[in-house]
Amino acid sequence: MPNEIRSTVKFNLPKEGYKVKSKGHLLAMVTVDENGEKVLKLKNRIYYMASIINIQNAIQVKEPIKNGEIPRCPYCGRELDPRNTTIDHTIPRSLGGPTIQENLEVICDVCNSLKGSLKPSDVYKIRSMFEQKVPLETIKNFKYNARKQYFNEMIENKGIIPKEWLVNVPVKKVRGNKNIDLNSLSFRNAENFYYNYGFLRNTIVVDKKDMLLEGRLSFALARELNLKNVDIIKVSNVDVDLLWFTYRGL
Numbered sequence: 001m002p003n004e005i006r007s008t009v010k011f012n013l014p015k016e017g018y019k020v021k022s023k024g025h026l027l028a029m030v031t032v033d034e035n036g037e038k039v040l041k042l043k044n045r046i047y048y049m050a051s052i053i054n055i056q057n058a059i060q061v062k063e064p065i066k067n068g069e070i071p072r073c074p075y076c077g078r079e080l081d082p083r084n085t086t087i088d089h090t091i092p093r094s095l096g097g098p099t100i101q102e103n104l105e106v107i108c109d110v111c112n113s114l115k116g117s118l119k120p121s122d123v124y125k126i127r128s129m130f131e132q133k134v135p136l137e138t139i140k141n142f143k144y145n146a147r148k149q150y151f152n153e154m155i156e157n158k159g160i161i162p163k164e165w166l167v168n169v170p171v172k173k174v175r176g177n178k179n180i181d182l183n184s185l186s187f188r189n190a191e192n193f194y195y196n197y198g199f200l201r202n203t204i205v206v207d208k209k210d211m212l213l214e215g216r217l218s219f220a221l222a223r224e225l226n227l228k229n230v231d232i233i234k235v236s237n238v239d240v241d242l243l244w245f246t247y248r249g250l
């Protein structure tokens with residue numbers, strides 16, 4: 001069944017009723033569906049990243065602190081607390097790294113700024129260069145070359161993210177915003193990238209009902225080019241459900 005969408009990716013979610021808020025506004029809430037499975041209801045798809053980052057943080061940092069454990073940065077061993085904690089996309093977003101649990105890691109703010117849009121192994125190298133007081137220019141060159149190498153790797157493999165995260169589906173199954181400015185610079189860039197290298201740069205991520213969560217440009221481009229099928233990541237326990245919030249008066 002080549003066209004069947006499989007559920008490939010899921011988030012660990014906090015307990016039912018957990019609310020994701022930003023500046024007093026409710027963005028999302030953990031609910032339980034008719035099968036007894038936890039689902040993250042999102043009020044709007046643009047809240048996806050903010051909600052997921054918040055939830056990762058809650059699970060990986062706040063929960064252990066509450067239980068008396070001390071979470072540590074995997075790179076430097078520093079104790080993590082909500083103030084020095086950041087969520088890193090392990091495969092950087094510039095290389096198509098999606099916002100899914102498999103690609104997110106809680107690390108300290110210092111290591112995150114060292115890593116930038118590079119790979120985990122680079123953090124150790126850059127750290128030791130700093131410790132050995134290597135000239136800043138040398139570190140800059142290292143970062144520049146590493147970025148170039150990853151870009152080439154992405155081009156050669158037609159995408160750098162693990163294939164097991166992806167499912168190939170008909171473009172018409174994906175539901176998303178059709179109002180994209182086809183003359184915008186970002187759309188033109190996405191288009192040029194596709195013509196030069198033959199694949200969509202940004203990964204498309206959809207919710208359980210195939211609503212677009214990430215990869216807006218790639219989706220718009222796939223439609224514009226009349227592509228039949230497209231690789232996506234489907235997160236089966238995230239659900240954009242405006243009506244649910246309206247109905248519940250939330």
Ligand SMILES: [Zn+2]
Pocket residue numbers: 073074075076077078107108109110111112
């Ligand atoms: Zn660190």
